[in-house]
Amino acid sequence: MPIAPLIATTTATTRRSGLGFAKRTYLPRIVGLAIGSLCVLAAIFPLHPPFAVWLLLAFNGFVWPHIAYQWSIRSDKPFATEIRNLLIDALMGGAWVAAMGFNALPAVVILSMMSMNNIASGGLPLFFKGLAAQIIGAVLTSAVLGFPFYPQTTPQQLYLCLPMIFIYPTFLGFVTYRTAKHLAEKKRELLRISMRDGLTGLYNRRHWEHLLHNEFDGCQRYGRKATLILMDIDHFKTINDTFGHALGDEALIVLAEELLLGLRVVDIVGRYGGDEFGAVLPNTSAEQASQALKRIQESLNVIAFREAPELRLHISAGIAEYQQGMRGYQDWLKAADGALYRAKNNGRNRQELAIPQP
Incomplete structure (x- = not known):
């Protein structure tokens, strides 16, 4: 400046x-x-x-x-x-x-x-x-x-x-x-x-990562289980280009609301950046997290936008359960991000589980 x-x-x-x-x-x-x-x-x-x-x-x-x-x-x-x-x-x-x-x-x-x-x-x-x-x-x-x-x-x-x-x-x-x-x-x-995203009201990336770090330390110290989900909106750029940024913002808000409604109060939900969101589910296995995410995806399928009735909101997600061999929370993020990458490469509108590291 x-x-x-x-x-x-x-x-x-x-x-x-x-x-x-x-x-x-x-x-x-x-x-x-x-x-x-x-x-x-x-x-x-x-x-x-x-x-x-x-x-x-x-x-x-x-x-x-x-x-x-x-x-x-x-x-x-x-x-x-x-x-x-x-x-x-x-x-x-x-x-x-x-x-x-x-x-x-x-x-x-x-x-x-x-x-x-x-x-x-x-x-x-x-x-x-x-x-x-x-x-x-x-x-x-x-x-x-x-x-x-x-x-x-x-x-x-x-x-x-x-x-x-x-x-x-x-x-x-x-x-x-x-x-x-x-x-x-x-x-x-x-x-x-300082803690919240201005558009969606979810935790912003900095604070969400701080809470993710805390959860990782708790899992490491006390042997708890937890699952991390990273997700983003499919073809979000196309939504912005076709229907305008106002509708793109509405799509982000809708996804944020569905995540809050579909997950528990104890789950840590944040906007990771752009159209990417993250959720940390304490005391939850990858299978349980997958079931919760499927319910959210089903809810998104029936939501219609007034300005674009034909539009349906789909998300791709990567799910990574905490593993004892992870050296830091960045490894956890990397595992979920890799699973998200595979979900998008395999056709989108789907979820993939992270491949456990030996």
């Missing part, structure tokens, strides 16, 4: 991740700063601050969250911008603590809630950066105001801090839970994609 498209793809993915981060912090910022303003209001009201301070409090509590969000989503690097916004929040938090004269309860509530938010957003590194920003904001504001110090908390101030103490942690916990649930779903989806 050329370097430029790869860089562009990576940049786009990084930006999407940053946008998701900005969206996740948007609502907590709105709620946190709005109810945090009550704490600040309760603490600075007895100090009779100038009107400009009230305007700044209103701006910080109710306007800044929306500006921060727009700043992030319009940025080329939304994640970095949102981290900067969080540090601005911390800086302003420290400034309000100083403006309140270091009133004990409101100060502790605001600083602890911001610290909790920073840990949830960026772990300890962001926590320590935020703590430094809070200290800087508090020191600068305190110096401007002449180092006021009114640590006493009145009952009214305590009551107005209660919403912040209860509501914000609850809300942040809900957002964190929802994010964790979303990430768990994404992880499950990625795991499914």
Whole structure:
């Protein structure tokens, strides 16, 4: 893949991740700063601050969250911008603590809630950066105001801090839970994609071979028996050329469904590649596997395609029972593949048993 498209793809993915981060912090910022303003209001009201301070409090509590969000989503690097916004929040938090004269309860509530938010957003590194920003904001504001110090908390101030103490942690916990649930779903989806074929839903070749390898090791270690089947659709290229690739895809899906219906839940079915499929049948002899496959072939014979009523789906298959002399699962695959090759050479729409190696 050329370097430029790869860089562009990576940049786009990084930006999407940053946008998701900005969206996740948007609502907590709105709620946190709005109810945090009550704490600040309760603490600075007895100090009779100038009107400009009230305007700044209103701006910080109710306007800044929306500006921060727009700043992030319009940025080329939304994640970095949102981290900067969080540090601005911390800086302003420290400034309000100083403006309140270091009133004990409101100060502790605001600083602890911001610290909790920073840990949830960026772990300890962001926590320590935020703590430094809070200290800087508090020191600068305190110096401007002449180092006021009114640590006493009145009952009214305590009551107005209660919403912040209860509501914000609850809300942040809900957002964190929802994010964790979303990430768990994404992880499950990625795991499914890494294991499954996108068209048929069967195991893809890489994962199917991994399971085949495990079954081979179990047979070798514990003396179990198992049978491997490799099969493909007869004249699949002709089906594609004559009826189109859409019908070819439908044929693959039909075969996958019949394999799942005709085999047991414990049997390991995968798409080996193209129109070739594989099935591992634990605790099954070659004769038993052959009988199961015959039932599947009979079911395929009666399936009619709406777009091609005359088409009948036939498969050729090679069946190889595990043999103690096999050195690795590749030998097992080779035996089944050789039997499949003979099935196709002998007229197709048939199955052949692998020839046991001496």
